[in-house]
Amino acid sequence: MMFTLSSEQTDFAAVLHDFLRAGKTDLASLGVDEVTDPVDLVVVFEEVGHHAVAGPLIESLAVVPALMGGVAAGAAAGATHSVAFPPLVPHAVEADRYFLIDGDTLHEATPTAELESVDPSRRLVDLSPGPIVATDVPAARAFDLGVLTCSAQLLGLGRAMLELTTTHAKTRAQFGKPIGQFQAVKHHLANVLIGLELARPLVFGAAVTMNSRDVSAAKVATSDAAWQAARIALQVHGAIGYTAEHELGRFLLQTRALRTAWGSPSMHRARVLEAL
Amino acid sequence: MDLSLDASTLTFQAEVRSWLATHVRPLSSMDTAAGFEEHRSWERQLASERLSVVSWPAAFGGRDASLLQWLVFEEEYHASGAPGRVSQNGIFLLAPTLFAHGTDEQRARILPSMARADVVWAQAWSEPEAGSDLASLRSTAVRCDGGWLLRGQKTWSSRAAFADRAFGLFRTGPGERHRGLTYLLFDLRAPGVTVRPIAQLDGEPGFAEVFLDDVFVPDHDVVGEVGDGWRVAMSTAGNERGLTLRSPGRFTAAASRLVELYRKNPDPALRDRVVDAWIGAQAYRLHTFGALAAPLSGPAASVTKVFWSELDVAIHETALDLLGEVAPGWRDGWLFSLSGPIYAGTNEIQRNVIAERLLGLPR
Amino acid sequence: MTPEQLALRDAVRSLLTKHSDVRAAIETPHGYDKDVWARLTDIGVLPIPEQYGGSGATRTETHIALEELGRTLTPSPLLASTLAAEALLASGNDEACARLLPRIADGTVATLIWPWDNGPASLDGTARYVLDGDHAEILLASDGTGLYEIESGARQHTPTMDQTRRLATVHLDGRETHLGRWSPEIRDVALAALAAEQVGTAARALELTVEYTKTRVQFGKPIGSFQALKHRMADMHVLVETARSAAGACTDEVSAAVAKVYCSEALFKVAAEMVQLHGGIAITWEHDAHLYLKRAHSSGQLFGSPAVHLDRLSRLVR
Ligand SMILES: Cc1cc2nc3c(=O)[nH]c(=O)nc-3n(C[C@H](O)[C@H](O)[C@H](O)COP(=O)(O)OP(=O)(O)OC[C@H]3O[C@@H](n4cnc5c(N)ncnc54)[C@H](O)[C@@H]3O)c2cc1C
Numbered sequence: 043m044m045f046t047l048s049s050e051q052t053d054f055a056a057v058l059h060d061f062l063r064a065g066k067t068d069l070a071s072l073g074v075d076e077v078t079d080p081v082d083l084v085v086v087f088e089e090v091g092h093h094a095v096a097g098p099l100i101e102s103l104a105v106v107p108a109l110m111g112g113v114a115a116g117a118a119a120g121a122t123h124s125v126a127f128p129p130l131v132p133h134a135v136e137a138d139r140y141f142l143i144d145g146d147t148l149h150e151a152t153p154t155a156e157l158e159s160v161d162p163s164r165r166l167v168d169l170s171p172g173p174i175v176a177t178d179v180p181a182a183r184a185f186d187l188g189v190l191t192c193s194a195q196l197l198g199l200g201r202a203m204l205e206l207t208t209t210h211a212k213t214r215a216q217f218g219k220p221i222g223q224f225q226a227v228k229h230h231l232a233n234v235l236i237g238l239e240l241a242r243p244l245v246f247g248a249a250v251t252m253n254s255r256d257v258s259a260a261k262v263a264t265s266d267a268a269w270q271a272a273r274i275a276l277q278v279h280g281a282i283g284y285t286a287e288h289e290l291g292r293f294l295l296q297t298r299a300l301r302t303a304w305g306s307p308s309m310h311r312a313r314v315l316e317a318l
Numbered sequence: 319m320d321l322s323l324d325a326s327t328l329t330f331q332a333e334v335r336s337w338l339a340t341h342v343r344p345l346s347s348m349d350t351a352a353g354f355e356e357h358r359s360w361e362r363q364l365a366s367e368r369l370s371v372v373s374w375p376a377a378f379g380g381r382d383a384s385l386l387q388w389l390v391f392e393e394e395y396h397a398s399g400a401p402g403r404v405s406q407n408g409i410f411l412l413a414p415t416l417f418a419h420g421t422d423e424q425r426a427r428i429l430p431s432m433a434r435a436d437v438v439w440a441q442a443w444s445e446p447e448a449g450s451d452l453a454s455l456r457s458t459a460v461r462c463d464g465g466w467l468l469r470g471q472k473t474w475s476s477r478a479a480f481a482d483r484a485f486g487l488f489r490t491g492p493g494e495r496h497r498g499l500t501y502l503l504f505d506l507r508a509p510g511v512t513v514r515p516i517a518q519l520d521g522e523p524g525f526a527e528v529f530l531d532d533v534f535v536p537d538h539d540v541v542g543e544v545g546d547g548w549r550v551a552m553s554t555a556g557n558e559r560g561l562t563l564r565s566p567g568r569f570t571a572a573a574s575r576l577v578e579l580y581r582k583n584p585d586p587a588l589r590d591r592v593v594d595a596w597i598g599a600q601a602y603r604l605h606t607f608g609a610l611a612a613p614l615s616g617p618a619a620s621v622t623k624v625f626w627s628e629l630d631v632a633i634h635e636t637a638l639d640l641l642g643e644v645a646p647g648w649r650d651g652w653l654f655s656l657s658g659p660i661y662a663g664t665n666e667i668q669r670n671v672i673a674e675r676l677l678g679l680p681r
Numbered sequence: 682m683t684p685e686q687l688a689l690r691d692a693v694r695s696l697l698t699k700h701s702d703v704r705a706a707i708e709t710p711h712g713y714d715k716d717v718w719a720r721l722t723d724i725g726v727l728p729i730p731e732q733y734g735g736s737g738a739t740r741t742e743t744h745i746a747l748e749e750l751g752r753t754l755t756p757s758p759l760l761a762s763t764l765a766a767e768a769l770l771a772s773g774n775d776e777a778c779a780r781l782l783p784r785i786a787d788g789t790v791a792t793l794i795w796p797w798d799n800g801p802a803s804l805d806g807t808a809r810y811v812l813d814g815d816h817a818e819i820l821l822a823s824d825g826t827g828l829y830e831i832e833s834g835a836r837q838h839t840p841t842m843d844q845t846r847r848l849a850t851v852h853l854d855g856r857e858t859h860l861g862r863w864s865p866e867i868r869d870v871a872l873a874a875l876a877a878e879q880v881g882t883a884a885r886a887l888e889l890t891v892e893y894t895k896t897r898v899q900f901g902k903p904i905g906s907f908q909a910l911k912h913r914m915a916d917m918h919v920l921v922e923t924a925r926s927a928a929g930a931c932t933d934e935v936s937a938a939v940a941k942v943y944c945s946e947a948l949f950k951v952a953a954e955m956v957q958l959h960g961g962i963a964i965t966w967e968h969d970a971h972l973y974l975k976r977a978h979s980s981g982q983l984f985g986s987p988a989v990h991l992d993r994l995s996r997l998v999r
Contacts, residue, residue, distance in 0.1 A: 604936075
């Protein structure tokens with residue numbers, strides 16, 4: 043039994059962190075497109091969330107490769123992929139190429155209409171199915187990988203908002219002291235930390251077992267913990283957090299969108315219960 | 319106990335309902351230049367029916383309606399899906415202050431144009447360093463011939479980018495913190511005023527920063543006594559926290575929409591939250607009816623502020639959980655609901671007030 | 682409240698301050714203090730018209746008394762007798778009213794067995810959780826359509842976690858006299874009465890907590906000066922005040938169900954917070970906090986749990 047990340051994995055996370063912090067986006071240059079192990083994927087997506095990177099990353103890096111057995115059939119290097127799993131994932135995030143899953147059959151798909159997400163940086167499309175690309179694809183596992191990486195991303199988003207907010211609480215002063223000295227603010231932040239800390243092991247646990255019960259449990263916990271982090275972050279920032287100029291908004295909106303993406307919390311709760 | 323409406327209120331309700339049914343139309347966001355003007359025209363249309371400020375005296379454009387009739391108006395207004403009130407800061411915050419502390423001249427000069435939205439008012443209280451701790455504000459008003467010169471910076475002023483005039487608190491000295499503040503009115507287009515719009519989370523410039531560089535304010539635009547600004551402002555701050563700015567009609571309407579949404583998208587796991595939200599709106603409504611008999615004190619308004627703001631979040635969060643990330647018709651309201659626990663005094667500050675002033679807990 | 686209502690509240694409050702000893706009362710054979718009950722009926726808090734020997738008190742007065750009883754957790758047959766009296770008044774049977782109501786007004790304990798869901802119920806079988814059912818001298822029952830007087834039937838006290846509320850199991854044996862019609866509105870009357878009592882319990886639980894945190898000192902200051910505790914008590918206050926509004930506005934089926942759900946949930950939370958904010962002392966038998974917590978749970982379940990009424994509401998609201 044060893045429920046902790048290897049030094050390679052923590053190093054990789056640190057490299058990713060620096061890379062994304064520097065504003066770079068070409069993840070393939072770090073070999074991220076070759077990552078297939080679920081635990082490694084969680085490491086990657088926690089950092090993706092930590093920097094609120096937008097775009098069809100879950101789809102391009104985790105789900106579509108799983109559906110196509112690792113070969114991104116005919117894709118130009120750097121092209122992004124997206125996929126819908128109706129009815130659970132009814133829309134696809136905007137990408138260069140689209141797929142649609144019907145049972146265990148993978149179709150090419152074409153976008154028919156654009157939809158508005160609560161997060162304007164996530165552009166969504168409706169799809170209509172085209173020719174069949176493959177049959178008997180591992181759709182269930184691919185879906186679970188989508189849920190898992192989405193959970194990891196939420197975890198990273200939550201962590202980032204906790205960090206931003208802690209820094210703000212130490213520097214913003216009102217009534218002659220840093221607002222972080224008020225118990226109300228302290229306890230808000232402590233609650234966020236507790237929520238994220240307890241959601242985290244569920245995500246890694248799910249990456250190890252990859253059964254749908256555990257994956258769903260991770261999604262429920264991270265959806266709630268990350269959204270709580272967002273609410274508290276906004277509350278503790280006050281009006282400045284409510285502006286488009288402040289970076290919090292990006293994290294908050296993405297968190298709200300991912301909370302119900304890849305299956306709503308109530309759908310995942312039902313899935314956990316069914317499995318028990 | 320009796321919750322029935324008297325005959326004249328019923329007649330009034332029927333009139334309001336039928337007028338709204340034929341006139342309400344969707345407008346674009348009032349946080350944009352064009353949307354702001356659309357909302358101004360809507361206010362004028364309301365005013366021409368004397369529906370913009372029903373509880374005010376007729377002389378100022380109202381109907382002398384009772385508080386109960388005003389609540390009924392609000393219920394009808396929100397149930398009809400009518401647009402947000404672009405005049406809200408003037409009508410619900412400045413006007414009560416003028417009724418309580420203004421002069422006859424000020425009321426006669428300011429209120430009728432406010433009722434017709436010829437002048438739309440912005441609130442200029444917060445400053446970069448003075449948010450929750452408003453009494454630490456630094457902007458000053460310095461005596462000059464025939465009036466005052468304003469200097470400093472205000473921020474987070476809602477729709478100040480498009481509004482005409484603003485009411486604010488300024489340091490006139492002597493004394494620190496709550497002492498030595500004066501409540502003044504100024505023109506947002508006066509020489510020396512620079513307004514910088516700030517986009518809110520929805521991307522629209524709903525906030526503005528207001529820079530003041532020797533902006534002249536004539537003496538007749540001082541509200542209340544010089545140096546008494548804190549008391550003048552606080553005596554009506556309860557309006558923002560309590561009933562007037564956020565009447566129950568707004569939440570009963572949103573809760574009914576939520577129930578409707580649930581009927582179309584039933585998710586049994588969310589049923590209790592839907593019904594709890596509806597119950598919460600009822601509780602707030604009844605709480606308000608109770609306040610008709612015994613008006614809420616300042617600190618008691620903190621109770622309603624915490625309640626309505628958290629109820630509003632609960633209603634909208636539940637709607638989003640029902641709909642998922644594609645939530646047409648709910649997104650803007652949802653985003654705005656998230657700011658409720660921040661504006662009008664954060665809920666942390668309200669809880670301090672409740673604990674210290676209503677429960678008598680030590681500071 | 683009118684001056685008369687305030688005077689009534691003060692009279693009941695001072696009676697309970699002077700004479701109510703909850704812990705002694707629950708040790709008595711019937712679980713309530715007969716002397717306190719006699720004094721309460723003398724004040725005239727039962728909603729019985731003068732023509733039937735009552736004081737002419739309205740429901741509002743009864744609710745004031747229930748709220749006071751809720752504050753102190755004083756065990757009392759008032760709730761049971763009130764429901765029996767209301768059911769009689771709604772039965773349309775003058776003879777039964779004239780025969781039974783004066784006795785109830787004088788303090789003879791009465792109770793009512795009724796289906797909380799207003800569905801059909803059998804009068805031949807076992808009724809559980811009957812308020813004061815083991816010692817009530819007047820026993821009424823409804824099968825969901827008619828109101829009956831029960832002649833006999835074996836009954837036992839049912840000890841529950843909440844010793845401040847007397848409940849019993851009654852074995853009905855099919856021997857009953859038909860009195861008149863059953864009015865389904867009695868359910869709403871019962872929920873409103875219970876809500877009034879719950880508000881009293883919650884308000885007092887908060888007061889006790891505020892008093893305690895003002896005097897308990899840790900880290901060199903009263904614990905009530907810590908924001909973390911202040912804000913929780915502020916939230917309790919918001920709950921109590923909104924619960925009071927919900928309880929005070931029961932006028933129909935929906936608002937009574939709202940009151941039941943809202944007041945039950947508010948009282949749960951307030952009582953749980955009372956325990957948390959008292960710390961270790963709340964876990965001791967000597968301290969009253971556990972009595973409040975147990976009362977919160979038992980009155981939440983009485984007349985149907987919040988979940989049952991939420992379910993009903995989800996069908997009623999539009
Ligand atoms: C949508 C919106 C519209 C607004 N419109 C206007 C307007 O028109 N005009 C105007 O003047 N202002 C306006 N405001 C500003 C508003 O009044 C301030 O946001 C508010 O006073 C809080 O100040 P702040 O944002 O600087 O937060 P801060 O005061 O910096 O607070 C940050 C955090 O610290 C907490 N905190 C601070 N002090 C304490 C304490 N003593 N105990 C416990 N916790 C504490 C707060 O609760 C909050 O969580 C608006 C704000 C919003 C969000």
